[in-house]
Amino acid sequence: MYSEKITALIALDSATGFDPCLIPINLNGCNGNNRSTEQCRIDANDDLAAITSWLRVKGDNPKTYQAYQKELERLLLWAVIERSKAFSSLNTDDCRAYIDFIKQLQPDNSRWVSCVPTNKTHGHWKPFQYRVAKKTTDTPRVLSICSINYANTVISSCMDWLVKQNYLKYNSFSDITPIKAGTLTTQINQRLFTRHHIQLMLDYAQSLCDHTQPNYYAQLRVVFILKFAFNTGLRLHELVAANYGAIEALEDAEGEQYFLRVIGKNTKLRKTSLPTAFIEDIRNYRLALGLSPNLSQVPDTTPLINSLRKKTEQHLSPAALHKILADFFKRWHTHLIATDQPDNRLINKVQHASTHWLRHSYGSFLANDCQIPLAYIRDELGHASIATTSIYLNTDDKKRQQAVSAAFMVGAKTKK
Structure with missing residues (x-):
């Protein structure tokens, strides 16, 4: 019965989200306890319309829209099914209960969690999916601490906006404290490579480039992608969107300085630095492909990460880039296991690595190795x-550990 109920309630459309007709009238938010009595500034009579208005304002990027929609769908489902309340009737106690719910959610909760990929159009779909391969803790958790805090942030942001639009009286999530950053710092430090690891990674990737093999250009591209990701710290969708027209060169008495215009989260434009050494990597990569190394002559729309298959579509999709690097990490993992003196710590890291690890590695390298x-x-x-940036900084921890170690070494010498 539950799967039928949830399937009916979840009849989703990628553009409009929930079908309002499938939510009981008494739970659709038309008369929510938290509805504002002021003149509403958006055209929304119920919760779904209000949430959709926020998504259209904040989710310009399709991936961002999907991510935000997922978090609000989950809360709406939980409110209706578990709390028998409308979204606009949730109070602070309800919101705390929701965070506790997703924090304690276990893989064996078949009512809410699927352990295999499912489609919303099928009857076995569940709001949460447990991915076994990515779990490294003894106690399995459906959502990571980072994911729980992300849900908190997204929902609170939506409620804040709806308060400003006079749809809600107050933001029920405003007093829900995120999980401490110290725990996040530990997670980040476990999901990055040291500078030495990055060099080992590049050496192995380079060793796969054999010009006599049919996959030579594909392997060259892997080396370039790894260098691009580590030298810029770009997110996955930012990497595939980068093109030559976004490169800026500023010239002064000290020479040329290069930057890349990037459209990041919430369509925010920024300029990230392109290290001089990486500019040479771009030129060398183009030479290896038989192309001109003169960057100023490359058409603006040409992507930095080229597609090898499609002649009409030069850009890779984020999914394609994810697969390329996932395949590389899998191959590197197999190679490391087969070495004479395997590094078990590195092997474990590579087993769980993803594209985003290169972004974490970039941030940690600048903060700790270079003290930028x-x-x-x-x-x-x-x-x-x-x-957010400060989670990468662990220089003080290293100095503290070194000081304590030195103190014990002095004590050991005194005893002798």
């Missing part, structure tokens, strides 16, 4: 707050 000011790194990565 956090404000600079924030602007390079496109973070809204320097607090």
Whole structure:
């Protein structure tokens, strides 16, 4: 019965989200307890219309729209099915209960969780999916701490906007405290490669480039992608969207300085630095492909990461880039296991690595190895707050550990 109920309620359309006709009238938000009595500034009589208005304003990027929609769909489903309340009737206690619910959600909860990919048009679809391969903890968790905080942020942002539009009286999520950043810092530090690991990665990728093999150009591209991702810290969709027309060259007495215009989250434009050494990597990659290394002569719409298959569509899709690097990490993982003296710590990292790890590696390298000011790194990565950037900084932890270790070494020498 549950699957039928949830399937009926979830009849979704990629453009409009929930079908309002499938939500009970008493739970659609027309008379929600938290509805504002002021003149509403948006054309929305019920919760679905209000949420859709927010999605259209905030979700210009299709991937962002999908991600935001998913979080609000989950909350709406939980409110209707578990709480028998409309979205606009949720109070602070309800919102705390929802965060506790997703925090404690386990893979064996077949009512809400699927352990295999499912489609919304099928009867076995569930709002949450558990991906076994990505779990590294002894206690499996459906959502990571980062994902839980992300859900909190998205829902709170939506409610904030709806308060400003006089749809809601107050934001019921405003007092829900995110999980401490210290835990996030630990997670980030586990999901990055050191500079030494990056060099090992590039050496292995380069060793696969054999000009006598039919996949030579594909392997060259993998090396270039790895360098591009680590040298810029771009997100997956930013990497595939980057083209030569977005490169800016500024010339002064010290020579040329290169930047890349990037459209990041919330369609926010930023300029990220292109290291001089990476500019040479771009030129060398073009030479290897038999193309001119003169960047100023390349058509503006030409993507930096080229497609090898489609002649009419030069850009890779984010999914295609994800698969390319996932295949590389899998191959590297197999290689590391087969070495004479396997590095088990690195092997474990590579087993769970993804494209986003290169972004984390970039941030950690600048913050810890190079001690670049956090404000600079924030602007390079496109973070809204320097607090987000600070999760990469662990220099103080290293110094503290070194000081404690040195103290015990002194103590050991005194005893002798």
